[in-house]
Amino acid sequence: MTFIPLVPGWLLTAGTLVLLCLAVLAGLGGWKRSATDHGERRSQLLHVGSGVLTVLLLALAAARPGLPGAGQQAQTNDLNVFFVVDTTSSVAAEDYDGAKPRLEGIQKDILGIAEQLSGARYSMITFDSRARLKLPLTVDGAALETSVELLSPQDSLFAKGTSVTVASELLSERLKKAHEQHPERANVVFYLGDGEQTSTGKAGPMKVDQALVQGGAVLGYGTEQGGRMKQYLSYDSSPPQRYIKDLSGDTPGDAVSKIDPAKLKSIASDLGVPYVHRSAGDPVSQALAGTHATGDSGSSDSGLRGRAELYWIPAGLAALLGLAYVWSLTRSGQRLRKALGSAPERKTL
Incomplete structure (x- = not known):
């Protein structure tokens, strides 16, 4: 109780x-x-x-007083939905839906998930060389849409090595704060990225208390063959034309980014949520496999549970x-x- x-x-x-x-x-x-x-x-x-x-x-x-997990499935307006979004240069890799940037798939899925979980509170954290809180928890769906539209890859001139778990500390902090303020609301986390570790050294674990995560998924984008990435420059408003170069070898060529499913599955394990690879045309219901709130298309006998009020x-x-x-x-x-x-x-x- x-x-x-x-x-x-x-x-x-x-x-x-x-x-x-x-x-x-x-x-x-x-x-x-x-x-x-x-x-x-x-x-x-x-x-x-x-x-x-x-x-x-x-x-x-x-x-x-109440019994957690004994009530009906949680209503979507009892959810805090956290989107942790990869905005490194690799999200510009052109291997989504043919030769489109991965970022297009990420944006589409965020809006699709928000539509399915209409009425929830949304927050967005982005990460490249460091993590940033782009949107505090809000019920304003228009604010989320605007934040999604403004998503863009990191400026190529300032791109440095990135750890895929660099958002761990900020996410943990926001989850704890949300729980302290409204312990009756369930926290749902969606991590969207390709799992490519570009910083020197091994990526650490996603240090998040699993007790604070009641649902969500790690959504992976990209292919094993990989895709080239165009340069994004913050001072240039025109569409990017040049591709990022790989200067590590004797013969410079276009850099290629590849998805790392193993790392994404490791992050999913740290969060206690499923890993789902995303391709163009995949239904949003697959991304919601670990989050069954009232109103979505998930199974009625599993997933996120509510609280029986006494x-x-x-x-x-x-x-x-x-x-x-x-x-x-x-x-x-x-x-x-x-x-x-x-x-x-x-x-x-």
């Missing part, structure tokens, strides 16, 4: 203690004014006890106690009016 308080824990605790004190003081005050009749005292004890129990039940309801149980019991208390007060008032009506009138001189 987990708890998601409606207010900060310290405020809930302080408010509960104050209400408990008021309930007890009200009962003690009534006790001092009460008669010595045992039946009346028992009734008063019940009043004090019901007041205290009502306060405790309301505090429990405000703490929002706050209604203590809230309902508190409401019943409140009704019983009102009924008791009404009966007491009726008895008091009856007693006053039957009392003999005093004669005044």
Whole structure:
């Protein structure tokens, strides 16, 4: 069982203690004014006890108890969707849908996933030589579309060796922050890239707490034969014409980028999500294989699960106690009016 308080824990605790004190003081005050009749005292004890129990039940309801994973499948508006996008020079490799850049496939899939998960909160992290937060979590679909349209490969003049897991720290930070702010929402991560490691040294693991990732996928783009990459220059607004050259050999030629499925599968393992290779014409449902929220085309008996809310149980019991208390007060008032009506009138001189 987990708890998601409606207010900060310290405020809930302080408010509960104050209400408990008021309930007890009200009962003690009534006790001092009460008669010595045992039946009346028992009734008063019940009043004090019901007041205290009502306060405790309301505090429990405000703490929002629930059973994670026991409810229906999560609604898309309960999702935080994180897109981690490769924007290194290799996304310009022309081996997607014939001779189109891989970036076109990435852009198409992001928009397709967002359409299937309409109503979710979206965030985008891009990475080349370093990771950048391009879009904080937002429900603004237009902002996501604009961010996708503005995606472009890294400036070729500033391209350096890139690690495919350079976004690990930033992603982990954003996942933790999202969980702290809204622990009831599920986090879904889509990593989109080709897995090509161009920095010196071996790529480290994707250090992300898998407990903070409830779905998503690693989506791979490119072919084993690879493709040439055109130069992208930030100062030049005209379409790129020249190809990036490979100067490592004796005879310079066009550089070729190839997909690295093994590395992408390793990243998928680190995140705890499936790896899916993407080609032109592949349905978006394949990319959503690890994310089954209400409204998508996934299987109804697997995937992302919601949370069974239990706050209604203590809230309902508190409401019943409140009704019983009102009924008791009404009966007491009726008895008091009856007693006053039957009392003999005093004669005044």
